[in-house]
Amino acid sequence: MHPAPLLKDLDPRLNALVMDLIGRVADKWTMTVLEVLAEAGTLRFTRLAEAVPGVSQKMLTQTLRAMQRDGLLLRTVHPVVPPHVDYRLTDLGLSLGEAFCGVWTWAEVHMERVESARTAFDGRG
Amino acid sequence: MHPAPLLKDLDPRLNALVMDLIGRVADKWTMTVLEVLAEAGTLRFTRLAEAVPGVSQKMLTQTLRAMQRDGLLLRTVHPVVPPHVDYRLTDLGLSLGEAFCGVWTWAEVHMERVESARTAFDGRG
DNA sequence: CAGGATCCCGCCAGATACTG
DNA sequence: CAGTATCTGGCGGGATCCTG
Numbered sequence: 544m545h546p547a548p549l550l551k552d553l554d555p556r557l558n559a560l561v562m563d564l565i566g567r568v569a570d571k572w573t574m575t576v577l578e579v580l581a582e583a584g585t586l587r588f589t590r591l592a593e594a595v596p597g598v599s600q601k602m603l604t605q606t607l608r609a610m611q612r613d614g615l616l617l618r619t620v621h622p623v624v625p626p627h628v629d630y631r632l633t634d635l636g637l638s639l640g641e642a643f644c645g646v647w648t649w650a651e652v653h654m655e656r657v658e659s660a661r662t663a664f665d666g667r668g
Numbered sequence: 669m670h671p672a673p674l675l676k677d678l679d680p681r682l683n684a685l686v687m688d689l690i691g692r693v694a695d696k697w698t699m700t701v702l703e704v705l706a707e708a709g710t711l712r713f714t715r716l717a718e719a720v721p722g723v724s725q726k727m728l729t730q731t732l733r734a735m736q737r738d739g740l741l742l743r744t745v746h747p748v749v750p751p752h753v754d755y756r757l758t759d760l761g762l763s764l765g766e767a768f769c770g771v772w773t774w775a776e777v778h779m780e781r782v783e784s785a786r787t788a789f790d791g792r793g
Numbered sequence: 794c795a796g797g798a799t800c801c802c803g804c805c806a807g808a809t810a811c812t813g
Numbered sequence: 814c815a816g817t818a819t820c821t822g823g824c825g826g827g828a829t830c831c832t833g
Contacts, residue, residue: 559721562696564775564782569699571691588815596684599807604816614785625814626813635781642774645767650689656760657689660739713795724827729796750794751833 567613572598572606574643577615577632581640585631615639692738697723697731699768702740702757706765710756740764 567573572595579594580586586594592603607630610616615636621627632640692698697720704719705711711719717728732755735741740761746752757765 555721560779561772561775562700562721564779565699565771566696568775569694569696569771571687571694574690574694575687596680596687600816601808602806605806612786612789613782614789620815624813626816628815635778635785638778639771639774642770645770646690646694646764647686649764649767650686650693653760653763654685654689657738660760661737664737664739725796726828727826730826745795749833751796753795 567609568615568639570606572602573610573615574647576603576606576610577636577640577643578647580616580630580632581637585629587630588628591630610636692734693740693764695731697727698735698740699772701728701731701735702761702765702768703772705741705755705757706762710754712755713753716755735761 575595575598576591579591583590583594588603588607591607592598592600595603598606607616607618611618613635614633617629617631617633619629619631621629700720700723701716704716708715708719713728713732716732717723717725720728723731732741732743736743738760739758742754742756742758744754744756746754
């Protein structure tokens with residue numbers, strides 16, 4: 544019933560590194576960019592900004608830089624005027640996107656249960 | 669090649685709700701508590717604090733409250749002295765834990781690739 | 794034992810203005 | 814178009830002290 548490696552069985556230092564990495568990639572914007580690019584394939588900055596609802600230009604830039612640094616994303620600059628920059632996922636990014644897909648699906652499927660749990664919890668004070 | 673529901677195909681408002689929910693549950697501490705409790709079954713506060721490396725008492729309390737409110741967690745108070753409080757996952761929590769399992773595994777498997785990607789990126793400045 | 798309350802600092806993230 | 818630069822308020826989160 545526990546096919547995955549368990550927390551206490553691992554080297555604590557390795558564990559901390561894994562947790563740090565998760566802290567990095569498991570945020571709303573990264574997950575959304577992952578989903579959008581997994582679907583669209585390749586997008587430029589402005590299209591990406593449109594496809595990620597609610598993101599500010601600053602956060603998008605930061606997220607993209609971090610993802611590029613982590614090897615999740617490929618950034619291609621076409622030296623033309625006006626500037627043209629393409630973003631697409633690497634194999635690594637795609638694999639993470641697939642891993643996150645389960646979480647995304649979970650959120651969609653169980654959202655109502657969570658909502659009603661919150662209502663019940665708040666009702667009791 | 670895209671079996672999952674795609675972002676642009678969904679109701680924007682629903683989408684925002686899903687993203688908010690993800691923003692809530694997809695953090696380091698929640699994921700770790702999920703992993704720990706999925707493994708251990710039931711734990712009391714202090715054991716949990718020991719099992720989640722690096723967590724502060726405040727963050728653990730906050731995380732547990734939020735998880736309880738979202739219906740991921742069951743909190744049982746045994747009216748004895750000294751106080752005895754048990755935490756265990758609900759079915760909903762377990763299902764989220766399974767969804768996150770893929771992300772956790774991804775982080776373990778690909779950590780070295782991410783590290784070297786970072787080194788390469790930082791090297792180029 | 795399982796937390797609540799409080800203080801405080803850092804950085805996160807939005808808004809705005811500017812540039813190659 | 815695709816960003817940088819700067820300022821700023823808010824709050825995330827640690828440390829510490831206290832309590833039923």
